[in-house]
Every structure is written in structure tokens, then in C-alpha cells.
Amino acid sequence: MTTGLRERKKAATRSALHEAALRLVAERGLDGVSVDDIAARADVSPRTFFNYFATKDDAVLGLDPAELRRTAQALAGRPADESTVAALRAVQREQAEEMARETELWPLRLQVIEANPDLVGRLVTHFGEADRALATAVAERTGTDVDTDTLPTLLALTSGAVMRTALHRWLTSGFTDSLPRLVDEAWDVLARGLAALPH
Amino acid sequence: MTTGLRERKKAATRSALHEAALRLVAERGLDGVSVDDIAARADVSPRTFFNYFATKDDAVLGLDPAELRRTAQALAGRPADESTVAALRAVQREQAEEMARETELWPLRLQVIEANPDLVGRLVTHFGEADRALATAVAERTGTDVDTDTLPTLLALTSGAVMRTALHRWLTSGFTDSLPRLVDEAWDVLARGLAALPH
DNA sequence: AGCCATCGTTGCATGGTCTGCAAGTTTGCG
């Protein structure tokens, strides 16, 4: 899986912009930082900034709409004989591993969000988008309909809840626990809890 | 309680701006409407718009930071021998009565939010502000500390949950139920549920 | 290696949001 130069450069620029935005906002606050500042720190033109992020907030949070599509495709790429829940677990595990690789930035992100509550709103809508994208992906995989069937939305929201729970525990552990492990654990707890329900 | 001319005019301008924003956005969508359009429709200068609302979104939603302060003062104004929960109930009841008076605009507001999901983010942060303002007000009233004591934040968030639950039921009833009644009912259900807990 | 199509970067121009400042008006009150 060799990624071309072009692709690597793009990823580098995106991450440079995100990190520049994050660090600058951590230092000066959201209003103390302009898009021009961020572009300058990442060594690209201000115009290029908007080739990577739709808004300043998105750059600070590092939100990537392409990520939503990638998740959907990852789900589609899982073996067809796997149960949907198992496929979701597997996809989330990979995501968790990737996120865990940049442990360094997470404390900064949370501190920046804490200090600039405006960002919370953007985060919430992003999670909403993620849930909806995942729901359509599940519908695709199971041949159901997002609008009429309960399954896809329920599974997507549940899986989102699992990830957010794991993230919360990761945070409260000071990022010492292993995120993939926490994700697995959350799924297990959920499965056991559901199995114990009267039926 | 006679309100002066100045005060009445201000209220009229604010509500004219909100209603103008709401109706225009309902017609053309959030991006199809500029602040200038809204000001024009409300018959004030564009500059005056920003004397009333900090952002276009706030005008569309009708969010008023002064409202937060008013709620806090209303709580402070309740008799000291009243329990804090009773005081919160009373304050919310008054708010509910006021909100119920403009039944006409609520369907439009919800439709506009539905059609312009960007607004949800702003709403979320506004609710967060409201919760925090209420928590400090409770802390003030009970002589506790927002940062170290559990009580104020817990009561504030609970009371926020009650109001949002009532609002949700109001919406699903098509605004035929009485909002103040729904608020009361939510408090009652909560009280009964808590009383039934093992202790 | 060399050519070309594609993709990414950049500058420029533009429309819109929001703020600070310094007038001008209106309102409240003695």
C-alpha cells in the first residue's frame, strides 16, 4: 500500500494546517487567530487554506468530511459474511488505532475546546453528520432503508455512542489507557448488558 | 409595572428583527438572506441590527443574552423560604407562560431549524450558556460554589432537562397542549420517579 | 527520458459578517 507523493503531501499539508490552527488558538484564543495567521504558520497561501478546510473552526478541530466517506467505505469493505455489529466493531477499532497514534494532540484539542465553547456547537453537528453517514452505510450494507427501517440508524447511533464513551474514558484516564482497548471494552459491556435484558 | 416608551420600542424592534429574520430565512434559506435584508425588512439600519443581535443566527433563533440574566434575577427574586426546586419550578412556569403566548412562531422556528442544521450548533451552545448561568444563580441562592459543590450544576442541568422535555412534548403535540402544564407535569413525573428510587 | 492530462496552489476580485468610533436623534426627568 504505497501512497503517492501527491497524496502524502496533501496529508502533510492538512495536518500542518490543523496543527498550526490548534497551537495558535491554544496560545491566543479563537478570536486572536486569523485564517491568514494559520496559513502563514503552515507555510501555504491563505487561499490554499480553504482547499483543506471549509471553515476556521473545522481546521482547529481537524474535521475532515472525507473521513466520513472513508468510514463508510471501510464498512463496505468488510467481509460480507461478518455480522454488521462485528463489522462496525472492526472499523471502529481501526479508527481508534489511528487516533491513538497521535496521543500528543488530544490534550491540546480538549483544552482548546474547553477554552472556546463556540467550537462545541460545530462538534455536535459534525457528530450528527458522522452518525447519518454511518447510518446510510449500514443501510447500504444490510439492504435496508434509512428512512423506513429502524436498524441502520439505531446501529449507527449506538456505535457512535460506544466511540464517544470510549473517548470519554480515554480522556478521564489522561490518555494512559489504550483507546482501542476501551472501544472493545465498551462494546463488550454493551453486549453483556443487552443480553441481560428481559425478553 | 408600567414600562416606558423607550423600553417598549426596544422590545418591538427586537421582536421585529427576529420575526423578519425568521420569515426571510423560512422563505429563502439561511444563506439566501443577508443581515442587510433583515434590517431592511424590520425598517432599521443595518448597523442597528447589531445593537440587538450579536450574529445573524441569533436573530433567526431569537436568542437573547439578557434573557439569561433575567432568569437568574427571577430566581434571586423568589422568597428565601422557598425550596430551591420550588423556586426553579416557579421561574420556569413563568417562562413557559411567556413562551406559550407566542405559539404562532414556534412551528416556523422549528421548520427553519430543520431546514438549516447549522443553527443546531448555535442552539446547543446557547443551551450550554443557559445551564451555566442558571447554575451560578442557584449557587448564589444556596450559598454554594459552582466549582466545588455538586448541587448547583446538578439542579441547573436537571431543570434544563425538564424544560427541554416539556418543549419536546409541546412540539410533538403540535403545540395544542399547554406548555406550563407540560412543565409542571415533567417536574411531577421527575419527583415521583426520584421518590421511587431505592435509598 | 519526454509528453500530456490531471490535480493542487496561488492571486485577485467579490460579497458578506461583525466591530469600533463618532456623530446625530430621541427619550426620560427634573
Next chain:
DNA sequence: CGCAAACTTGCAGACCATGCAACGATGGCT
């Protein structure tokens, strides 16, 4: 009536975000 406070307005300016067109780098193909 006349003053002080509050509200409105215009203007200038910073910043955000987008469309367009020119330019340069990349990757595939021969």
C-alpha cells in the same frame, strides 16, 4: 424647557469565505 442618558445611524476597517483563472507540480504513458 433643557440637560443627560440611551438609542440609531453612517463610515471605515478587519476578517471570513467563495468563484475564477493562471500557473506549477505530479503521475501515467510511450
